[in-house]
Amino acid sequence: MLMASCNLVNSWNSPQLAPILGFKQVRIFNSLFSDSDSNRRNQRHAFLNMQQSQSVSDAKIPHVLTVAGSDSGAGAGIQADLKACAARRVFCSTVITAVTAQNTVGVQGVEILPDDVVAQQLKSVLSDMHVDVVKTGMLPSLSVVKILCQSLRKFPVKALVVDPVMVSTSADVLVGSSVLAGFREELFPMADIVTPNIKEASLLLGDVPLQSVSDMRRAAKLIHDMGPRNVLIKGGDLHASLDAIDVFFDGEEFYELRSSRVKTCNTHGTGCTLASCIAAELARGSSMLSAVKVAKHFVETALDYSKDLVIGNGPQGPFDPLLALKNIDQSSYRQKRLFDPNDLLVYAVTDSNMNKKWGRSVDEAVKAAVEGGATIIQLREKDAETREFIESAKACLKICHSYGVPLLINDRIDVALACDADGVHVGQSDMPARLARSLLGPEKIIGVSCKTPEQAEQAWIDGADYIGCGGVYPTSTKANNRTIGLDGLKEVCKASKLPVVAIGGIGLSNAHDVMELGVPNLKGVAVVSALFDRECILTETRNLHSVVSRAALLVK
Numbered sequence: 001m002l003m004a005s006c007n008l009v010n011s012w013n014s015p016q017l018a019p020i021l022g023f024k025q026v027r028i029f030n031s032l033f034s035d036s037d038s039n040r041r042n043q044r045h046a047f048l049n050m051q052q053s054q055s056v057s058d059a060k061i062p063h064v065l066t067v068a069g070s071d072s073g074a075g076a077g078i079q080a081d082l083k084a085c086a087a088r089r090v091f092c093s094t095v096i097t098a099v100t101a102q103n104t105v106g107v108q109g110v111e112i113l114p115d116d117v118v119a120q121q122l123k124s125v126l127s128d129m130h131v132d133v134v135k136t137g138m139l140p141s142l143s144v145v146k147i148l149c150q151s152l153r154k155f156p157v158k159a160l161v162v163d164p165v166m167v168s169t170s171a172d173v174l175v176g177s178s179v180l181a182g183f184r185e186e187l188f189p190m191a192d193i194v195t196p197n198i199k200e201a202s203l204l205l206g207d208v209p210l211q212s213v214s215d216m217r218r219a220a221k222l223i224h225d226m227g228p229r230n231v232l233i234k235g236g237d238l239h240a241s242l243d244a245i246d247v248f249f250d251g252e253e254f255y256e257l258r259s260s261r262v263k264t265c266n267t268h269g270t271g272c273t274l275a276s277c278i279a280a281e282l283a284r285g286s287s288m289l290s291a292v293k294v295a296k297h298f299v300e301t302a303l304d305y306s307k308d309l310v311i312g313n314g315p316q317g318p319f320d321p322l323l324a325l326k327n328i329d330q331s332s333y334r335q336k337r338l339f340d341p342n343d344l345l346v347y348a349v350t351d352s353n354m355n356k357k358w359g360r361s362v363d364e365a366v367k368a369a370v371e372g373g374a375t376i377i378q379l380r381e382k383d384a385e386t387r388e389f390i391e392s393a394k395a396c397l398k399i400c401h402s403y404g405v406p407l408l409i410n411d412r413i414d415v416a417l418a419c420d421a422d423g424v425h426v427g428q429s430d431m432p433a434r435l436a437r438s439l440l441g442p443e444k445i446i447g448v449s450c451k452t453p454e455q456a457e458q459a460w461i462d463g464a465d466y467i468g469c470g471g472v473y474p475t476s477t478k479a480n481n482r483t484i485g486l487d488g489l490k491e492v493c494k495a496s497k498l499p500v501v502a503i504g505g506i507g508l509s510n511a512h513d514v515m516e517l518g519v520p521n522l523k524g525v526a527v528v529s530a531l532f533d534r535e536c537i538l539t540e541t542r543n544l545h546s547v548v549s550r551a552a553l554l555v556k
C-alpha cells in the first residue's frame with residue numbers, strides 16, 4: 001500500500017536541521033576568510049588547487065548518479081545501487097526520492113520527499129560533479145519525474161538507465177499509477193534503456209498479462225515504441241520458466257539472456273542491482289549489449305554466493321553483491337581488469353618463426369615489447385605444442401600483468417582458459433565469437449578479425465569487445481590475405497560501434513597514415529614483423545609507441 005505522509009516534509013524544514021546546514025557553511029567560510037591576509041590567501045589557493053585536481057580526476061572516474069528511494073532492509077533501492085557500483089568499482093552519488101520502511105516481510109511504509117528537496121539534491125550533484133550515467137529507481141510522483149527530466153535537459157549525461165520501479169519482488173506497490181503518464185511521455189523518450197520487471201511491463205501496457213517469453217518479446221517491442229533506445233524485460237518473476245530469462249530488444253534484434261535460476265529466497269533487490277550494474281558498465285564505456293550481459297552475469301553470481309544467507313524472518317531476503325565479492329576474493333579471485341579500448345594503441349602480435357630466427361624465447365620477446373610500451377599483447381603461436389604453449393603463456397601473463405598490460409591468445413580458447421589469459425582473438429574461420437563468449441564468460445576480452453562491415457556487425461552481435469581490421473597493407477606474415485587498404489579500414493570503422501585496431505603490413509613508416517584516418521573508433525595499430533622481426537624489439541616498440549600516440553593525439 002502506498003502511504004505518502006508529510007512527516008519528512010516537516011523534519012526537513014525543521015529548525016533542528018538548520019544549524020547543521022548552517023554549521024557547514026560557516027565552517028567553510030571561516031576556514032577561507034577568518035585568518036590574516038597571507039594565511040587567507042594560502043588557504044584559498046589550497047582550496048582552489050584542490051578544486052582543480054578534483055575536477056581533473058573527477059572526469060576520469062566512471063560516475064553513476066542514482067535517483068531512487070531508500071530501502072531500510074538494504075537489499076534494494078539506494079542501498080543496492082551503492083553496493084552494486086562499489087562492487088563494479090564505479091563512483092556512485094545519490095539523490096533520494098523517498099524513504100521506505102521495508103524488511104524481509106514486505107513494505108511497511110513509504111515517505112515521499114518534497115519536490116524541492118529532490119530538485120535541490122539533483123542540482124547539487126549535477127551542477128558540481130562529472131556524472132557519466134544517471135540511473136533511476138523509485139520515482140514516487142509525476143512531479144518528481146518532471147523535475148528529473150528538467151534537470152537532465154539542463155545537465156545532459158552520457159546515458160540514462162530507467163528502472164521503472166512500481167512493484168517490488170514481494171509484490172508490494174511502491175509507486176502509484178499517476179507516474180505512468182510521466183514515464184511514457186517524458187522520461188522514456190530520453191532513456192537509453194528501460195528495465196521493467198514482468199509486473200511493471202504489464203502495468204505500463206495497461207495491465208496485459210505476461211506469462212511467457214513470447215509475451216515478454218511482444219511487451220519489449222511495445223515499450224520500445226514509447227521511445228527508449230533499448231528495453232530489457234526482466235523475467236525473475238516468471239516462475240514458470242526453469243531459467244531466469246530476460247528479453248533484451250534494441251529496436252532491431254531480440255536477445256534472450258538466460259541464466260540458471262538460483263534456488264534462493266534472497267532475491268530482494270535483484271532488479272535495482274541489475275540496473276545499477278548496467279549503468280556502471282555504461283559509465284566505464286561498454287556498449288549497451290555488453291553492459292546488459294555483464295550485469296546479468298553479475299546478478300546471477302551474486303545470487304549464487306548469497307543464496308544461503310539468513311537475514312530476517314520473512315519470505316524474501318536481501319542478497320548482497322559485496323558479500324559475493326568477498327567470497328570470490330576468498331577463492332583467490334583476482335580482480336580482472338575490464339577491457340579499455342585505449343589498450344589497443346600499440347598492439348603487439350608475437351610470431352614463433354621470427355623468435356626462432358632471432359634466437360629468442362616468446363617471453364623474452366614479450367618482455368621487450370611491454371618494456372618498450374606495447375599496450376596489449378597477443379600470443380600467436382601457430383606451431384607451438386599445446387603443453388609448451390600453456391607454459392609460455394603463463395610466463396608471458398606474469399610479465400604482462402606486472403606492467404598492467406592485458407594478454408590475449410590467438411585462436412586457442414583452450415589455452416586462454418588454461419592459463420587464465422585476459423582474452424582471445426579469433427579469425428573468421430576460428431571458433432565463432434559467440435561460442436567463445438559463452439565459454440569464457442562476460443569479463444574476458446574477445447577480438448575478431450573482420451574485413452567487411454557485415455563481419456563487423458556480426459562481431460558486435462556475438463558480443464566481441466573489439467575488431468582487428470585488415471590487412472591494411474600487403475603482409476608476409478599471413479598467406480593469401482586480401483588487402484583492404486585504408487578505404488576498407490575506414491568503411492569497417494564507420495559501420496561498427498566497436499573499437500577497431502588496424503592490422504597488416506603496418507610499421508614505423510606508415511603507422512601515422514593509418515591513425516590519420518581520424519575515425520573515432522580506430523584506436524591503434526597491431527604489428528608483427530615491425531617489432532618482432534627486428535634486432536631490438538624494445539627500441540622498435542618505443543619508436544612505434546611515440547609515432548602512434550602522437551598521431552592519436554593529433555586526430556583527437
Ligand SMILES: Nc1ncnc2c1ncn2[C@@H]1O[C@H](COP(=O)(O)OP(=O)(O)OP(=O)(O)O)[C@@H](O)[C@H]1O
Pocket residue numbers: 076167168169170196197198234235236237244245246259260261262263264267268269270271272273274296299300303
Ligand atoms: N532466482 C534467480 N536466479 C537467477 N537470476 C534471477 C533470479 N531471480 C531474478 N533473477 C534475475 O535478476 C534480475 C532482476 O530480475 P527481477 O525480475 O527479479 O527484477 P525485479 O522484480 O525488478 O527485482 P527487485 O524488485 O527485487 O529489485 C534479472 O536479470 C533476473 O533474471
Ligand SMILES: Cc1ncc(CO)c(N)n1
Pocket residue numbers: 068069070071076077078100102137138165167168169174268269270271272
Ligand atoms: C526503495 C525501493 N526501490 C526499489 C525497489 C524494487 O525492488 C524496492 N523494493 N524498494
Ligand SMILES: [Mg+2]
Pocket residue numbers: 168169197236237267270271
Ligand atoms: Mg523480482
